[in-house]
Amino acid sequence: MSIILHADCAFEQIVVKDPRGHDVILVQHGGVIHGYRNSCPHVGVPLDWGDGRCMHGADHLICSMHGALFEAATGLCVDGPCTGDHLQRIAVRVEAGRVVCD
């Protein structure tokens, strides 16, 4: 059964709640929507300051706490205190114009 995370695809990057109440980062990159758990692998805090925004330029996400930079397309940390670690990927897809997960 599919769970709707967001009702449309008209965003660059947003944070939504999954059915268990966890924050999920949705980011569009290269025409693909990627989903990641909103938890920095450094110390486990949300990447954003509570405003749902963590996009940094066109290709990266940034953690507001200590500035770790993550590739939007892979979740790989490429700079900062957790370089080499990954954001936890959440499998998402688009169905009928909505972002869904299982």
Ligand code: FES
């Ligand atoms: S908590 Fe994210 S970089 Fe330190």
